[in-house]
Amino acid sequence: MTILITGANRGIGQGLANEWCKAGKEVIGTARNEPGLEQLDVAEPNSVSALAERLKGKPISALVCNAGILLDRHEQLDGGYPPALWAKHFQVNVTGVFLTVQALLPNLRLALENGEATKIAIVSSLLGSQAAAGGGRYIYRSSKAAAINLGRNLAVDLRPEGIAVGIYHPGWVATDMGGSEAEVSVEDSVAGLRAQIDDLDLIETGCFKAWDGKVLPF
Template identity: 65%
Template sequence: MSILITGANRGIGRALAKEWQSAGEKVIQTARNSAGMETLDVADPSSIKQLAKRLEGRPISTLVCNAGVSLDKFDEMDSGYSPEHWAQSFAVNVTGVFLVVQALLPNLQANTDAGGASKIAIIASQMGSQNSPAGNRFIYRASKAATINLGRNLAVSLKGDGIAVGIYHPGWVATDMGGGSAELTLEEIIPGLRKQIDGLTISETGCFKSWNGQDCVL
């Protein structure tokens, strides 16, 4: 099994990579600029194409779309939420997910052609739920809502290729993005998140689940 993780240089991505590596799995770690990792800027289409070229012909069993940004954490309605933050957030959290999936689809198909079970895991957030609005963080919420929608539609389009798509809410985790006051630690959520991804099958493609297996509200 060959696993590729975007944004593997810190936080959830790095912890997932270590979790799988400790179990003997082969992990391709990607980041914008980290020693020992494949270079990938998900907001740069040329960087995505270059990665796909380097990995041409290499089967990938699990693609984890984890790279993401949260730029409006401290924004105020009267002065924040700049157009630049909207554009950058969607470029990473939404467009970047699609372009990486699109570019590495041949690698996932190569795995299914060889008899393997291919899957895509998209790290989203319950903050993108359409049915539990809480106000503020408009950019992050909107981008994650789009990410969830993208994942659900990818699941429909790729089901015929035998590629399962799962969307996952990791919880509010104490990382650089989540901050020190978060409710959960990486040590608490990573085993459960890995279990959900490992257990994803084509029969539940399009699911939106929490790290502990609970169904999330769409």
């Protein structure tokens, strides 16, 4: 079983990579520029294409789309949220996810042909849920809402092929993004997410769940 993780150089992505490696899984970790990891900038289409070319013919049984950004936490409704910031978030948090999935579909299909349970996990956020609207962080919330929608529709199209898709909220985690006041440790989030992704199958494809298994509203 080979697992590819985007954004594996720190935080949740790094934690997941370490845990699966300890469990004996082959892990391909990616990052924009990190020694020892596959080079991938999800915001750059050429970088995504280059990764797919390097991995041509390599079966991948699980693709974990973890790379993401949150840069609008201090923006104000009056005069804030510039257009360039919108574009950057969607380029990474939405388009980057889609392009990575699209580019690595041949690898996922190869794993299917080998009889492996094949899946895609998209790390989104409860902040993208329309039922959990709390105001502020408009760009991040919108991009994560789009990521949820993307995952739901990918689940519909890929189910007939046998590829399961799950969307996950990692919790408010004490990472560089979450900050020191976060409620969930990296270790707990990683352990929970790993369990959810390991258990993902076609029965629950299209699910939106928290790291602890709680089913979340879209």
